[in-house]
Amino acid sequence: MNTNDITSSNKINVNSNKANASHYHHNLIVFTGDGKGKTTAALGCVLRTLSHNMNAIIYSFLKKDSLTKEFYLLEKLGIKVIKSQSPCTWNISEDEKIVCHKEWYELFDNIKSIILDRSNNINTIVLDEINHLFTINDFDASEFENFLSDLTNIQLNNKSEIKNIILTGRNCPNKIIKNSTICSEIKNLYHCYSNGEKPIKGIDF
Ligand code: ATP
Ligand code: MG
16 A cells, blocks of 8 residues: 555644645645646646746646646736656556656756746646656655755755645545645535536636
């Protein structure tokens, strides 16, 4: 069993969240839960970043070819969208997991070098569907926490422009949530898919 797992009704102590809110030098914003709206909330924040003449960058951990149209629109607006080549999927072998983990470490290094170059003026980083790395593909959440601490050190030493790291995906591990600045658990009350209806153009894709 994956020790990173949490249930959607995880019981996070909100007060302890607040005590840890300044753990990093950036804001850590988490959109999790089983309801619709996590990625769209993150993209709404990207729009707000742009409206202040700051840049954002998006890393997607979705399966290949599952990027929805708005990501291409964002690219036209100058937002870099970087796709992980090792998507989160169920039923992969231990050997495949090793390959995935290696790529994710490289991706985190890539993020650090982009941040180090202040001319990129990146204010907001979206890590879309990253939470699945921990719950499906056994990526150690502690390693991710180390990465977030590295970002803080980079910021303290280089005064990078990074202010916001946004994570999306169901089942965000508690150990990440407890250091968040904002965490919303979006709860599914009803979605028409469950009634056999088709995804809605302009809303679901
Ligand atoms: P969105 O991209 O719409 O913000 P999301 O990021 O919260 O959704 P994902 O788990 O990434 O949710 O799912 C992506 C797709 O699945 C979207 O088309 C979304 O509309 C749909 N979806 C999200 N939540 C649900 C749900 N509870 N039931 C059925 N479909 C869902
Ligand atoms: Mg999503």
